[in-house]
Amino acid sequence: MSLLYDKLYCARGEMENRIKEQQLDLFADRTSCHRWWPDQFRLLLSSLAYILQETIRRLALQGTELAQAYVSTLRLKLIKMDAVMLRNTHYIRFLFASSCPYQKLFFQVAQPG
Numbered sequence: 796m797s798l799l800y801d802k803l804y805c806a807r808g809e810m811e812n813r814i815k816e817q818q819l820d821l822f823a824d825r826t827s828c829h830r831w832w833p834d835q836f837r838l839l840l841s842s843l844a845y846i847l848q849e850t851i852r853r854l855a856l857q858g859t860e861l862a863q864a865y866v867s868t869l870r871l872k873l874i875k876m877d878a879v880m881l882r883n884t885h886y887i888r889f890l891f892a893s894s895c896p897y898q899k900l901f902f903q904v905a906q907p908g
Contacts, residue, residue, distance in 0.1 A: 817842070819867075823837075823845075825837065856869075856900075861900065873904060
């Protein structure tokens with residue numbers, strides 16, 4: 796019984812949580828246009844954003860405190876950060892406030908390779 800519960804029932808609940816996460820946090824449920832193409836395009840962008848967030852969570856955040864975080868948490872703590880970006884021909888610099896709590900994690904995620 797436990798195997799059935801762990802393998803099927805919990806996996807189904809986790810899948811429903813991911814669908815709800817995309818609908819609520821990435822606005823996949825907002826199909827308010829009267830035409831089909833704009834709604835389909837909005838859903839496509841939402842799906843691409845979810846895939847990007849899931850890839851960041853799976854690859855770059857592995858072993859960190861945000862490895863199991865929801866999309867809304869990732870958006871709030873890693874993407875919606877106040878910073879100044881200075882771009883030159885040779886490099887890009889990000890200037891964060893000294894009190895930014897996730898600055899170190901941001902640079903760890905942004906490292907190439």
